[in-house]
Amino acid sequence: MNLSRATWTDADEIETNLALLPVGSTEQHGPHAPLGTDWLNAEAVADATAEAYDGDVVVAPPVPVGVSEEHRQFTGTLWVTEETFRRYVRETVASLAEHGWNRVVIVNGHGGNVAALREVAGKITRHDEAYAVPFTWFEAVGDHRSDMGHAGPLETAFLRHTRGELVHEDRIELAREGASDGWGEWVSYTNLAYDSAEFTENGVVGDPTEGSEERGEELLELAVQSLVKLLSAVASRNVRRPKHR
Numbered sequence: 255m256n257l258s259r260a261t262w263t264d265a266d267e268i269e270t271n272l273a274l275l276p277v278g279s280t281e282q283h284g285p286h287a288p289l290g291t292d293w294l295n296a297e298a299v300a301d302a303t304a305e306a307y308d309g310d311v312v313v314a315p316p317v318p319v320g321v322s323e324e325h326r327q328f329t330g331t332l333w334v335t336e337e338t339f340r341r342y343v344r345e346t347v348a349s350l351a352e353h354g355w356n357r358v359v360i361v362n363g364h365g366g367n368v369a370a371l372r373e374v375a376g377k378i379t380r381h382d383e384a385y386a387v388p389f390t391w392f393e394a395v396g397d398h399r400s401d402m403g404h405a406g407p408l409e410t411a412f413l414r415h416t417r418g419e420l421v422h423e424d425r426i427e428l429a430r431e432g433a434s435d436g437w438g439e440w441v442s443y444t445n446l447a448y449d450s451a452e453f454t455e456n457g458v459v460g461d462p463t464e465g466s467e468e469r470g471e472e473l474l475e476l477a478v479q480s481l482v483k484l485l486s487a488v489a490s491r492n493v494r495r496p497k498h499r
């Protein structure tokens with residue numbers, strides 16, 4: 255059940271302790287893909303998973319602004335600090351738990367959120383009345399994972415499949431021409447760059463022409479498979495904290 259579209263009386267009838275909380279960002283995704291790519295994709299994975307899962311799951315509304323300062327030179331990018339983001343996620347999970355939805359998978363669509371989510375989910379689990387674990391969809395798609403980039407093959411493919419009307423097909427070639435091959439500027443295993451504008455002309459990393467609609471369909475399937483499996487594990491997990499020893 256998607257909470258944004260349900261009534262409170264419908265939500266009240268749901269018998270589950272499972273919730274999915276999509277989180278993403280609002281940030282540049284090249285000249286061809288929308289600023290909302292990361293939260294749109296996270297929500298698409300969450301909705302499709304709730305449908306595929308054998309049992310009820312609540313899908314919370316997406317958190318649309320995340321840890322994205324690395325894209326600040328590109329118009330339209332919005333960001334908050336990790337501290338603000340963690341706090342927002344923590345309090346949102348606490349309110350889900352208040353209704354009995356106290357086993358929460360945070361479905362993430364943005365790489366810059368990963369560290370903050372791992373930390374806050376641990377804090378929630380250790381100190382609050384809920385169990386939380388983060389899931390980043392593009393890390394859960396098998397061998398495709400190495401092609402991630404930014405607004406590159408994977409995200410372009412995913413959007414073509416789920417929200418094709420938002421992809422500017424006539425700008426894909428332009429997107430490819432201004433893209434960089436990899437994320438960052440690496441020397442001795444250290445990334446010297448902090449902002450994406452240091453290494454990509456138009457914001458794209460990777461080749462978006464390699465992101466066909468068929469590939470997007472496969473990506474969604476793989477992400478949903480992974481998340482369904484994770485939800486089952488979260489549903490049956492003993493979430494009491496181990497005793498001090």
Ligand SMILES: [Zn+2]
Nearest residue numbers: 291292405409
């Ligand atoms: Zn993205």
